Amino acid sequence: MDFKTIANEYKTPLYVYDLDHMTKQYEKLKEAFRGRKSIMAYAVKSNSNLSVVKHFADLGSGADCVSIGEVRRALAAGVAPYKVLFSGVGKNDDEIREAIESDILYINVESEAELGRVELIAKELGKVSRISVRVNPNIDPKTHPYISTGLHDNKFGVEIDVAKRMYIKAKNSEFLDPVGIHFHIGSQLTDLKPIYEASEIVADMVRSLHAIDIELKFFDIGGGLGIQYDDESTIEPYDYAQAILGTLKGLDITVICEPGRFLTGNAGYFLTKVLYEKQNGEKRFVVVDGAMNDLARPSLYNAYHRIEAITDNDGEVSKADVVGPVCESSDFFAKDCELPMLEHNDLLVVHSAGAYGFGMGSNYNTRNRSAEVAVKGGEVRLIRKRETYEDLIALEKDLLG
Template sequence: MDYKALAQKYGTPLYVYDFDEISRNYNKIKTAFKARKSIIAYAVKANSNLSLLKHLANLGSGADCVSIGEIKRALLAGIPNYKIIFSGVGKRDDEIAEALEKDILFINIESEAELFRVEEIAAKLGKQARISVRVNPNIDPLTHPYISTGLSENKFGVAIDTAKKLYLKAKSSPYLNPVGIHFHIGSQLTELAPIKEASAIVAELTRALQKIDIDIKFFDVGGGLGIRYKDEKTIEPYDYAQAILSTLSGTDMTIICEPGRFIVGNAGVFLTSVLYEKETGSKRFIIVDGGMNDLLRPSLYNAYHEVEVVGKSEDASLADVVGPVCESGDFFAKDRLLPKTEHGDIVVVKSAGAYGFVMSSNYNTRPRPAEVAIEGGEDRLIRERESFEYLIEKEVRFMV
């Protein structure tokens, strides 16, 4: 891929996504579950660009959404309502009502209080809400604590005993229809054992529920399948699927899988231009035009992303790649062996397709980058760069 030409054509900072790779990744996970009825419900939070969602819709994808805005994006992109799930611990009343009106597949319930809210809202609307309960199996996912979700100390889901009570309550309510069960132990998972253990625990609960005539039709295994950022040993989709399927003998449910990062993470890069080099004592800095407001992961998680300078590899020495934002946490890489750079050189930050643009902000009144898709060797703009006028349009008319 000619990153220099893309940077010249569209400017920097810039996100670039390989839609052909996205197709390959989607098909890998879909094929892995071919032995069962399945829905691959892409986790919209990973990258919610409408053109990307439309591309996935054309492949047959569903959507896992954590806000009504994400549900609207998925529908606008052509993902059918019967393949859309609404997750998240903090759904507002208006979001729940709109999700019910849009007749999505089901709402994931994350607490007893939420179950009562959904029931009350469904009753007011004269509807029956299809629901799933998110079960917290209390399994250590062996990932970064910020993206761990399956331990009792995490805010997500309910314990096994609580889940049983919620299903019994839902079964007795004319406004609730418990059709699914859900778990998700964390993101960027690279160990298979915790996934299999969690699946076995939730499968056992499912069988117990089915014995008392609670008809669970969907077994939602969440997402979280990890990718390679540095030197991680990742899980093959086939092995992932087999581990889950091995826990489901004697059942006939549709598997729902919610990959996000796996589909888009390594299909995207972030391009940024060198502004200056600076040395302070023994420290060398490569200062670029992209900042932590554009790509937050290194600052937020101290996450590792590979970086390279286009067309240069020799005379490398240790350097930090940093941005223009007025924060000490504004960096993309620290103490990397990188070549001597000049003004205008292009730095590629890899594995930026997931949790990149979606987590960006306008901090320091910085317009967010453009986004570009590559498909069949052709590039096209899928989100234009923001302008200063765009940033202030919701404020300027209120000035007095």
């Protein structure tokens, strides 16, 4: 990919997405589950650009959404309503109401209190709401604690006994239709054993529900398949699918998978230009025009992203911190990164930036969010315009006292 030409045309900071790579990842995962009915429901939170969501919709994907805004994005991008799931711990009444009226596949409920709100709102609307219960299997996913979701210490889902109580309530309600079960133990998973253990626990629960005449149609395994940022050993989709399917023997149930990072992470690049270098004592800094408001993962998780320098200088390398202009000490993309000496306007490519990059961005320090471009079949096109200062103050300027 000609990053230098793209950066010169669309300026920096800039996100670049390889849609062909996303297609390959999607097809690889879909093929892994070929032996059983399945729905790939793209996790919109990983990269919510409308053109990206539409790309997956065109491939036949559904959408896993965690806000009503994401539900709207999915539907606007052409995802069929019967492939849209609405998850998340804190849905408000208006969101629940709109989800029911949109006739999506189901709402993933995460507490008894939420189930009660869904039932009440469905009754007010005179409709039946399809629901799934998110079960917390209390399995350690062996990932970063901030992206672990399957332990009792995490806010997500309910315990097995609580879930059974919720299913019985839903079964006996004329306004609820329990159609699915859901679990998701964490993100950036690189160990297959916890996934298998969680699936086994939840599959056994499905069998116990069938025994009391609660017949579920969908087995939602969440997402979380890890990718390689550095030297991680990752899980092959075939092995992942076989582990899940091995727990479902005797069950006639459709598998739903919610891939996000696996599809988009290594398909994305963040481009930023060097402003200048500076030296504080023995410490070398490379100051760039991108910042933590553009890509927060290094600041938030101390996450590693490989950084590639595009420069005419091919001399010796030395360690440097790559930092941005934001007024925070946590504003960095890398620490002690081996880089050649760099000059003004040299380009740095931050790899593996397609997931949880732009979507986690902000306007901190009144910084405009970057543009986004997509590359497909060698053709480059703009899929989000760069924000302007006028965009940033549009909701404020007419309200000055």
